[in-house]
Every structure is written in C-alpha cells, then in structure tokens.
Amino acid sequence: xxxxxxxxxxxxxxxxxxxxxxxxxxxxxxxxxxxxxxxxxxxxxxxxxxxxxxxxxxxxxxxxxxxxxxxxxxxxxxxxxxxxxxxxxxxxxxxxxxxxxxxxxxxxxxxxxxxxxxxxxxxxxxxxxxxxxxxxxxxxxxxxxxxxxxxxxxxxxxxxxxxxxxxxxxxxxxxxxxxxxxxxxxxxxxxxxxxx
Numbered sequence: 001x002x003x004x005x006x007x008x009x010x011x012x013x014x015x016x017x018x019x020x021x022x023x024x025x026x027x028x029x030x031x032x033x034x035x036x037x038x039x040x041x042x043x044x045x046x047x048x049x050x051x052x053x054x055x056x057x058x059x060x061x062x063x064x065x066x067x068x069x070x071x072x073x074x075x076x077x078x079x080x081x082x083x084x085x086x087x088x089x090x091x092x093x094x095x096x097x098x099x100x101x102x103x104x105x106x107x108x109x110x111x112x113x114x115x116x117x118x119x120x121x122x123x124x125x126x127x128x129x130x131x132x133x134x135x136x137x138x139x140x141x142x143x144x145x146x147x148x149x150x151x152x153x154x155x156x157x158x159x160x161x162x163x164x165x166x167x168x169x170x171x172x173x174x175x176x177x178x179x180x181x182x183x184x185x186x187x188x189x190x191x192x193x194x195x196x
Contacts (some may be wrong), residue, residue, distance in 0.1 A: 005075075009073035017064050026057070027073075028057055029057065034152060035081050041147045042085045045138045052088055056081045073163045082144060082162055134184040142177035149174050 007015070007023070015023035035056060040049035040173065052099045061082050067076050135143055148159045149170075176187075 001014045010069060013064065013067050014069070017067070024061060024071050027060065027077075031074075031077055032057075034140075035077070038078065038147055038152050039081055039085050041132065041135055041151055042082070042143065043088055044132065052081060059084075060196050071161065072158065074109055075158050078148065078152070078154070078158075079115060079162045082148075086140070130185060130188050131190045134188070136178055138180055142173050142180065143175040145170055146177035146181070150178075 007026070007107055009027065012027050016027065030054065035053045036049055039048060039052045039056075043049055043052065051157065056077065060077060067073065087090040135147065144163060146160060148154045149156065154162070154173075156167055156170055159174075160167045163170065165173075
C-alpha cells in the first residue's frame with residue numbers, strides 16, 4: 001500500500017500544483033465515487049452525472065492553480081461539481097426536454113410483486129427510488145443543500161462555503177428540504193398502501 005494515503009487532500013493538491021500527476025490521480029480516486037453520488041442525486045441521470053464528474057476532474061487538472069489553501073480542497077471540488085451540475089440543469093430547462101415523450105413502451109411503470117420472503121428487499125429498492133424522486137422534486141437551492149449535508153455528510157460550514165450563503169440560510173434550507181422530503185415520502189407511502 002502506498003504511503004500516498006497518508007497525505008491530506010490539501011497535501012495532494014499542493015503536490016499536484018508542483019507537477020506530481022500521481023497526486024492528481026489519488027485525488028480522482030478519493031473523490032470519484034463521492035462526486036458521482038452527489039451529482040447523480042443533483043441531476044437525476046447517470047450519464048449526465050458521469051459527464052459532469054468527468055468535467056469536474058478536467059477542471060481540477062486544468063485549473064489546479066486556482067485552488068488556494070485557505071479553503072478545504074473538498075469545498076473547492078464540490079463547488080466546481082455543483083456549478084457544472086447547475087449549468088446542466090439550466091441547459092435542460094432551455095431545451096425543455098420531455099422525458100415522458102421519450103419513454104419507450106418498455107419503460108412504463110409496473111407493479112412490484114410482494115411476498116413475505118422478499119418484502120424487506122423490495123421495500124428497500126422502492127424506498128431508494130422514491131427518495132431519489134422526492135429529491136428531484138425539491139427546489140434546486142433546497143436540493144443542493146440537503147444532498148451536500150445529508151447524503152455527502154459535509155459540515156454545515158462546508159455547505160455554506162460551497163453555496164456561498166450564510167450558515168443560517170444553509171440550516172434553514174436544509175430544515176425546509178427535510179420537511180418537504182418527509183411530506184413527499186409520506187404521500188408516496190399512503191398512495192402505496194391504498195394500491196395494495
């Protein structure tokens with residue numbers, strides 16, 4: 001095992017700024033999955049998320065000297081990814097993509113069979129899908145805050161820096177997002193009960 005794992009993110013970006021491309025690769029390895037999870041939940045599409053994460057790492061490579069040690073590296077890289085994801089969502093709005101009109105016959109809703117042996121497993125899959133749908137329904141400023149805090153587990157302070165809004169605003173957005181998510185998931189659960 002390489003001693004590179006002993007380096008902090010900030011040590012690695014400094015080494016990369018000095019020309020160590022292995023440090024860049026280590027940062028990619030550390031952040032690829034985390035950023036993929038964040039961006040996927042933000043934009044709701046795997047291919048778009050992969051493209052945005054790739055673009056994030058391209059920006060890291062080409063703009064490495066823009067990083068300043070006064071901020072945590074994680075804050076800087078999440079800010080890049082967040083800005084790219086916002087740009088993608090703006091593009092979607094401009095193009096007014098209608099996902100329903102593009103769905104094929106095989107992509108329609110279907111009822112999940114429920115029996116005693118697979119109920120817990122099925123419920124878990126259903127819940128994950130419903131959570132993702134509920135997240136996508138949140139207003140963008142709530143969605144970003146709650147994903148960074150509750151899914152990426154960043155501190156309120158880091159979220160405040162990434163979003164460039166006061167700490168109190170971040171806490172308010174997260175609380176309101178959680179309430180909206182709870183309400184949406186409660187409605188989904190009630191609809192499901194009625195359907196059974």
